[in-house]
Amino acid sequence: xxxxxxxxRLFPGAPRLQEIEAADVAALLDALDARWPGLRDRxxxxxxxxxxxxxxxxxxxxxxxxxxxxADSEVLILTAMxxx
Amino acid sequence: xxxxxxxxxxxxxxxxxxxxxxxxDWALRGPFCETWPxxxxxxxxxxxxxxxxxxxxxxxxxxxxxxDLGRNWTHSSQGLAYPEGEEPVKTAWSLAVADGALxxxxxxxxxxxxxDGGESWEHVQGLRDHPSRPDWQPGGAGLILHGxxxxxxxxxxxxxxxxxxxxxxxxxxxxNWAPRNRGIRCDYNPEDQRYPExxxxxxxxxMAAGGSHRLYQQNHCGMxxxxxxxxNWQSIEExxxxxxxFPAVAxxxxxxxxxxxxxxxxxxGRYVPDxxxxxxxxxxxxxxxxxxxxxxxxxxxxxxxxRQAMAVDRLQQAGIYFGTSTGELYGSADEGESWRCLAQxxxxxxxxxxxxxxxxxxx
Numbered sequence: 461x462x463x464x465x466x467x468x469r470l471f472p473g474a475p476r477l478q479e480i481e482a483a484d485v486a487a488l489l490d491a492l493d494a495r496w497p498g499l500r501d502r503x504x505x506x507x508x509x510x511x512x513x514x515x516x517x518x519x520x521x522x523x524x525x526x527x528x529x530x531a532d533s534e535v536l537i538l539t540a541m542x543x544x
Numbered sequence: 545x546x547x548x549x550x551x552x553x554x555x556x557x558x559x560x561x562x563x564x565x566x567x568x569d570w571a572l573r574g575p576f577c578e579t580w581p582x583x584x585x586x587x588x589x590x591x592x593x594x595x596x597x598x599x600x601x602x603x604x605x606x607x608x609x610x611x612d613l614g615r616n617w618t619h620s621s622q623g624l625a626y627p628e629g630e631e632p633v634k635t636a637w638s639l640a641v642a643d644g645a646l647x648x649x650x651x652x653x654x655x656x657x658x659x660d661g662g663e664s665w666e667h668v669q670g671l672r673d674h675p676s677r678p679d680w681q682p683g684g685a686g687l688i689l690h691g692x693x694x695x696x697x698x699x700x701x702x703x704x705x706x707x708x709x710x711x712x713x714x715x716x717x718x719x720n721w722a723p724r725n726r727g728i729r730c731d732y733n734p735e736d737q738r739y740p741e742x743x744x745x746x747x748x749x750x751m752a753a754g755g756s757h758r759l760y761q762q763n764h765c766g767m768x769x770x771x772x773x774x775x776n777w778q779s780i781e782e783x784x785x786x787x788x789x790f791p792a793v794a795x796x797x798x799x800x801x802x803x804x805x806x807x808x809x810x811x812x813g814r815y816v817p818d819x820x821x822x823x824x825x826x827x828x829x830x831x832x833x834x835x836x837x838x839x840x841x842x843x844x845x846x847x848x849x850x851r852q853a854m855a856v857d858r859l860q861q862a863g864i865y866f867g868t869s870t871g872e873l874y875g876s877a878d879e880g881e882s883w884r885c886l887a888q889x890x891x892x893x894x895x896x897x898x899x900x901x902x903x904x905x906x907x
Contacts, residue, residue, distance in 0.1 A: 466602065498619070498622060502606075506632045507632055514602055539602045
């Protein structure tokens with residue numbers, strides 16, 4: 461799992477590259493939040509859904525909170541192009 | 545030695561100007577908070593803790609916190625959320641310290657309380673339970689709770705300002721709220737509906753010094769004073785160059801003295817009238833007004849000043865400060881008689897507050 465630099469900077473000590481066991485994206489965010497309290501809030505809102513200007517990719521496919529994750533999946537949490 | 549800090553919320557993070565009681569020299573520090581837009585940066589004078597309310601298009605709302613005068617910052621939004629399925633909180637807009645708690649106003653309009661110094665938040669549900677809420681209509685910048693005014697002596701009382709909705713008051717710690725807009729004009733309603741119970745666009749709300757129930761309000765449509773905690777308002781705009789502006793700042797000790805920064809009008813560009821900057825002061829509760837221009841730009845000046853971007857300090861001769869949409873900070877160390885530009889080329893300034901840090905007396 462790879463975090464966007466701007467996201468990792470909000471959590472001093474959080475490595476950009478981590479190995480995490482999770483069944484889906486929501487569970488992945490829960491696991492990240494347990495290690496770095498508040499991280500889930502930065503990625504997903506209270507709807508709940510991935511924030512509008514962030515993208516989560518699972519194995520290069522754009523994902524939502526319910527997207528399943530396999531044991532060898534690569535997950536990217538990236539900031540979207542925002543602004544103009 | 546004692547310090548005086550000016551706390552700036554800007555479109556690109558928090559900045560601090562650090563000076564002393566002479567208010568001659570200022571050192572700029574920042575930007576802090578990862579350059580997030582910060583709508584309001586305040587401090588608790590009792591502890592020196594600084595908080596910044598804001599939100600980022602990528603990462604949502606948060607309240608930032610520093611316990612070492614801005615050197616290190618943390619952020620939290622734990623509990624700063626509406627229930628699942630409701631429109632999520634987009635950004636935090638306003639902060640206030642009251643009776644040991646920290647309050648945050650957010651967009652879409654709502655109020656949150658923290659009793660652990662901003663680490664976690666609980667929703668003050670009573671405000672959004674008000675029966676008028678389905679009729680709350682967003683203003684130009686959205687449906688925003690942008691002002692929180694705690695009662696200085698009665699912790700159960702508080703006023704909040706919501707743009708295009710009006711002022712609400714609680715007398716029971718936030719369980720029940722009542723609109724406080726009687727006498728305020730709403731120029732955008734049909735002629736026979738210009739004084740509704742709510743729907744007025746409050747811009748700035750200030751309490752006069754002295755523990756009375758006198759409030760002042762800069763509204764989208766006029767300037768007002770209330771002598772009864774907002775139950776009734778009277779227009780005090782006669783003598784001002786415009787009925788439109790954002791901030792209203794009360795003198796720290798004189799209940800009759802108030803500072804405003806009128807802009808030319810809501811549909812005329814929203815800059816200072818005639819492109820000449822002036823702070824307007826009353827010393828008689830709004831019966832008469834004086835323009836304070838000495839040291840402020842008097843030609844080609846097209847900035848605006850937003851609702852939270854003017855502040856006073858509490859020194860013997862009060863200092864007045866305002867930050868502009870063009871990133872300049874102006875200050876007066878003599879109650880507005882003369883002004884200097886204290887900082888320029890900053891991002892658009894959204895809020896200005898002051899923090900006095902007493903020096904240690906050698907023991």
